[in-house]
Amino acid sequence: MLRRKLAGLLMLTALWLTSSAHVGSTLVVQEGMAGPYGLRLLVRPPGVIPGLVEVIVRTTTPGTVPTGVSVRPAYWRFGLKGAPPAEVLTPVPGEAGTFTTQLWIMQSGSYAFHVQATGPAGDGTLVVPVTSVATTASTVPPWLGWLLAGLGTFLVFGLISVVGAATRESSIAPGAAPAPADRRRAQRAMAIAACLIVAMLTGGWKWWDAVDTDYRKQLDKPLAVEGTVTAGDARALTLRVTDSSWTYIDPKEPGVRKQAGTPLIPDHGKLMHLFLVGAGARGAVAHLHPVRKDLSTFTTPVTGVPGGKYWLFAEVVRESGYTVSMADTVDVPAGSSAPNVDGDDAWTASPATMGSAPAALADGGTMTITLDRAPTVRGDVTIRARVINADGTPAALAPWLGMAGHAMVVRTDGQVFMHLHPMGTGSMAAQERLLRREAGDTVNHGEAQPAMAAAVAAAMPGHDMGTMPGHDMSAMQPAAGSAAAPAVAATGDVSFPVAFPSAGSYRVFVQVRRVGRAIETAVLDVTVPLPP
DSSP: OHHHHHHHHHOGGGOBOOOOOOSSOSOEEEEEEETTEEEEEEEEOOSSSSEEEEEEEEESOTTSOOSEEEEEEEETTTGGGGOOOOEEOEEOTTSTTEEEEEEEEOSOEEEEEEEEEEETTEEEEEEEEEEEOOOOOOBOOHHHHHHHHHHHHHHHHHHHHHHHHHHHHTTSOTTOOOOHHHHHHHHHHHHHHHHHHHHHHHHHHHHHHHHHHHHHHTSOOOBOEEEEEOOBTTOEEEEEEOOTTSEEEOTTSTTOEEEOSSOEEOBTTBSOEEEEEETTTOSOEEEEOOEEEETTEEEEEOOSOOSEEEEEEEEEEETTSOEEEEEEEEEEOSBOOOOOTTSOOEEESSOEEOSSSOEEOTTSOEEEEEESSOOOBTOEEEEEEEEEOTTSOBOOBOOBTTBSOEEEEEETTSSOEEEEBTTBSSOHHHHHHHHHHHTTOOOOOTTOOOOOHHHHHHHSTTEEOOOOTTBOTTOSSOOTTOTTSOOSBTTSEEEEEEEBOSSEEEEEEEEEEBTTSOEEEEEEEEEEOOOO
8 A cells, every 4th residue: 555655646647548448438430521521539538637639630521621620628517618729630640531540538528529621522520428427447557566666765865864864964064074963863864854754754644635535526427326226017217316416505595406517408309318138148139219307307108118127227317418327127017008109219128239140130030230340459440230021111210309320339248338429429419509509598597498509600600410311300200110211221231430449349229210110229249359
């Protein structure tokens, strides 16, 4: 313990970083258009804050490649007015259309990364929401701890010796031997110096303990929640947020409890997205949208899943652009329940699983799920799904929550969960809110978010919300199974950019809605190897 703390006091800058898996992922992979240029942004935030963020930008339009790319991170509260200058990305040798840089993030929270692309086709900006949080504490390798502790001991004894020599010999003639009184005076000075150094080290020790304890308390982790499911034929799931950081008592209104932080906002028309995955990532899966009953309670019917033990994952988006993750394990009793009336919940007791052949859907159609390259830890890949009708024609995909499909990525030990959209890992609601704030809207609207596309277009020309194939912003909540709903993908194809945060075995769930049919789910098993 002593050598660990001495090492921390003597060389803070020598800390080595480690990372750990957690529900959700701080990695950001998002695609969009910056004017005429299609871009994919990969952001690898550090495990500690402040820290260096690695940014990689790849061009997704081979025929239209920018010659220069820069990125400027703007903290949600201050926007571009309080942001540092833009960092110019460096082209990656041997990878045409790929650029990279590193930049400092000084505090945790929600950022808007303004990616500026320039080239012969013109200029454009893509704004991407990035949540940067501390997820791990730094540690020192044992050998480095011993080395620094030894160097610290050497410096302490050296300083005491310097004090003694200066006191003993400062008042005698050159070349003269110190008198006994000089030696006694030096010994007293060395004793006083030793006491002062011990006092300084003790104070530093306590300071280090306080800083370390405070930092560890602020490490990002899923909120403490409690999920319960009622039994019988009216099964309902209640999710109650029990975390002390979720609400607070207003000192101006004693006894009145209020929502902590910025208000929650709908993401794809829903205040909460909740997922039930059979424990072990096997068996039934459900994608539900609970209704908020009070500040800390959300409820939803549990439809279509058999009884058993389930992993529960949920996420909500704050008006700051911050996505909050929640996780629990719940026991679901056998029974049934009527679904939510909005028709946007999805569930299946036995997802179609990819094997040597495509996953077989109920009517004889198929879904093929592939990755565009071999997965690596923290490297971006594209999950591609192709849906074919029973007659061999490409399926027309109907808009579901405003897009052609959703995907879930679950590590089979339950330690990683990601909810993906065709645009990537980011929240479209967070992107919209950050753009609205940059356009001058500083009001908290909470669950009643006003329309903003025209306002942002007028106030921030050249900024793109990242609209890509697979999105239908005109139909955020289509009627369930409506044959009249316009298809967002007539080719049967939908893709999801993602980066796996750690090695291990994963299950990828892809959910789509064909025109005139219910929401369907298929599964692909993926193994991410350890880095070489």
